[in-house]
Amino acid sequence: MPILDDEQFERYLKEFRPLAPESLQIEKRPGKARRRFVVTMWASACAASLLLAFLLWHRPRPSQPASAPQFAGSQSLTIGRANALLVHAPSLKEAFDDLSFQPQPASQPEGKQSALAALSKENIKL
Amino acid sequence: MQATRTDAAEIELSYRRYGSALLLFAAALTGERSRAQDAVHQVFLKLLQSGSLRDALDTKAYLFTCVRNAILNERKARRRDVALDPECAWFEPPHRDFAAELNLRHALWELPEDQREVTILHIWGELTFAQIAEVLSISLNTAASRYRYALAKLREALCAKEDCRAHS
Numbered sequence: 001m002p003i004l005d006d007e008q009f010e011r012y013l014k015e016f017r018p019l020a021p022e023s024l025q026i027e028k029r030p031g032k033a034r035r036r037f038v039v040t041m042w043a044s045a046c047a048a049s050l051l052l053a054f055l056l057w058h059r060p061r062p063s064q065p066a067s068a069p070q071f072a073g074s075q076s077l078t079i080g081r082a083n084a085l086l087v088h089a090p091s092l093k094e095a096f097d098d099l100s101f102q103p104q105p106a107s108q109p110e111g112k113q114s115a116l117a118a119l120s121k122e123n124i125k126l
Numbered sequence: 127m128q129a130t131r132t133d134a135a136e137i138e139l140s141y142r143r144y145g146s147a148l149l150l151f152a153a154a155l156t157g158e159r160s161r162a163q164d165a166v167h168q169v170f171l172k173l174l175q176s177g178s179l180r181d182a183l184d185t186k187a188y189l190f191t192c193v194r195n196a197i198l199n200e201r202k203a204r205r206r207d208v209a210l211d212p213e214c215a216w217f218e219p220p221h222r223d224f225a226a227e228l229n230l231r232h233a234l235w236e237l238p239e240d241q242r243e244v245t246i247l248h249i250w251g252e253l254t255f256a257q258i259a260e261v262l263s264i265s266l267n268t269a270a271s272r273y274r275y276a277l278a279k280l281r282e283a284l285c286a287k288e289d290c291r292a293h294s
Contacts, residue, residue, distance in 0.1 A: 009281055010249060016217035016230055018150035018250050021166055024141055 133178035147251040148193050154246050155197045159214035165196040187257040210235040233283035241276035
């Protein structure tokens, strides 16, 4: 090694580069805020489930709703009326029962009769 | 107090920037790379857990002080003298001259600890004498004179080793 002055010797020493350390192992843990959020969400979900179960258990069971629209034979059946009946009827069967048609008297102008009535009066000889 | 994301990024940047010099400094005090690594990691993990570097006026000097304190505390707990681990390299030598690396490591290790500290802080830590004085709690003149003595001893030791290599 040649004789070096201080500056040259420093430069020589700096050619030796210190080795890099291993990478810093940082344990990633969920923060407090996130943990609190998760706990709150779970608690809310549990509370909501319990409330729903309670409401389903104690819901009023309708016997015969007073406001259920009665289908009168004289009224014509429309989609809206059928829908209202289905909504208010306690069960599907009862809704269908209500929807059963009543025979409607055909109203014909005076002096005229329906073809069906005329044919029924005829004595057809075969 | 957990370091915020900005603080953590700043700490990680400091680790990348000064990690090598800090590790060398720690190895020069402990003699073992694994203990040096532990000390450096301990400092940075504490920083990440408990706060930030914002309070430090001089980040680099502060980090060297922290590493030194960590080693002194650990040494106090162990209560035993340290020895140089010959197996672990401290430097990446120029031109893959591993014999020169070993010589330098031995020469550094043979220096008195106070001179070794100053030498490493000044040459590889790139700290000014004022910063070194702050890290080691000594006067600026003491830091400078320790460095001069250390440099002279190092040169002597390395030249003697080189002569031996040349003549062998």
